[in-house]
Amino acid sequence: MFMTKPMEIEARSMEIIAPHLDGLNLSDDEKKIYSRIIHASGDTEYAPIIKIHPQAIDAIKSALQRGANIFTDVEMVRRGISIRTFSKFGGEIFCKIADVDVREFAKREGITRSMAAMRFFGKRLDGQLVAIGNAPTALFEVLRLAREENIRPAAIIGVPVGFVGAAESKAQLAAQDEIPFITVAGTKGGSSIAVAVINAILYMLDDSRGLKPNEK
Numbered sequence: 001m002f003m004t005k006p007m008e009i010e011a012r013s014m015e016i017i018a019p020h021l022d023g024l025n026l027s028d029d030e031k032k033i034y035s036r037i038i039h040a041s042g043d044t045e046y047a048p049i050i051k052i053h054p055q056a057i058d059a060i061k062s063a064l065q066r067g068a069n070i071f072t073d074v075e076m077v078r079r080g081i082s083i084r085t086f087s088k089f090g091g092e093i094f095c096k097i098a099d100v101d102v103r104e105f106a107k108r109e110g111i112t113r114s115m116a117a118m119r120f121f122g123k124r125l126d127g128q129l130v131a132i133g134n135a136p137t138a139l140f141e142v143l144r145l146a147r148e149e150n151i152r153p154a155a156i157i158g159v160p161v162g163f164v165g166a167a168e169s170k171a172q173l174a175a176q177d178e179i180p181f182i183t184v185a186g187t188k189g190g191s192s193i194a195v196a197v198i199n200a201i202l203y204m205l206d207d208s209r210g211l212k213p214n215e216k
Contacts, residue, residue, distance in 0.1 A: 013039050020044045029057045033182065033200045040196035041188075049185040056155050056180035060201050063129050063154040067091045070198070071121050071153075072131045073114040073138040073160075080195035081131075085202040096120055114138035123151060131157040133194030136165030143172055146179060155180040157197045159189035 017035045026034060030052055037046050067090030072078050078095045086093070096102045096117040106116035114135035118125075125145065130153045132139045139158045145151040158173045158181055160166045170183045182197050183189075 010039070017044070020047050024048075027057075029201075029204060032204060033057070033197055036196040036200040037184070037193055040192045041190075043188070046184060046188065046193075049188065051174050051181075051183050051185060053155075053177075053180040053182070056182050057201065057204075059155040059180040060129060060157075060182075060198075061205060063127070064089050064091065064202065064205060068128050068154055069094060069124075070129045070131055071095075071118075071125055072133070072194070073097060073117065074134045074191055076191035077131050077133045077194045080191060080199075082199050082202055085199075085206050085208075088206060094121070094124075112137040115141045118142050118145065122149070125151050125153045127152070127154050129153060129155055129157070129198075131194045131198060132160055133157075133189065133191035134160055136160040136162065136169040139169040139173060140165070143169075143176065146176075153179055155182070157181070157194050158183045159193045159197070161187065161189035161193075163187055 014035050017038050020038065021031055021034055024047065033052065034047060034050055037050060038044055069091045070081065070093045072093065072095050074097055075095050078093045081093060097113050102113055102116045102120055106113045109116065112135060115137040118138050118141040122145065130142055139160055142156060156173060156179055158170060160169055166189060167186050170185060173181050173183050184193065
């Protein structure tokens with residue numbers, strides 16, 4: 001007999017994941033992020049490669065609570081975030097990857113569309129959240145904007161996936177200490193991982209999912 005209730009399935013999944021976090025000396029909030037990443041990926045090998053800046057969780061919580069926007073590289077991230085929970089805080093989620101002006105700019109400059117999108121956002125990233133789940137070039141561009149144009153997001157969730165530039169972009173993110181971040185080392189990552197991180201923190205702030213009104 002298999003389980004059919006979503007919240008019970010999730011709870012059981014977290015029980016199965018828990019032993020893989022033993023010995024990592026994680027805070028309760030860090031365990032929630034690690035668990036949701038592993039749950040989203042079905043891959044316990046994420047446990048030793050997740051990297052969380054000491055100030056990242058508090059920075060992301062604070063940003064969300066004051067209604068910060070999220071700027072992302074791909075629609076998969078934008079659509080995966082729990083809008084029901086996120087919308088309670090007043091922010092918006094922006095993705096320009098499909099915009100005509102971004103496509104034309106990218107072609108003209110000889111850069112990727114995701115890179116062009118981050119350049120278009122520019123100063124709008126100041127004090128906001130950046131979530132990159134697919135494109136290493138987008139993460140490289142955000143880090144360039146921080147380094148050369150003094151643009152400071154509140155935090156970066158940077159988990160681009162792949163074999164060309166992904167590991168390098170995430171290593172560059174982890175090497176800096178001015179902007180709080182959450183990332184994973186190496187080639188692993190992806191939009192589902194970026195979504196898992198954001199939703200984990202949203203549910204720390206408001207975990208009323210699946211509850212009836214009189215149970216909230």
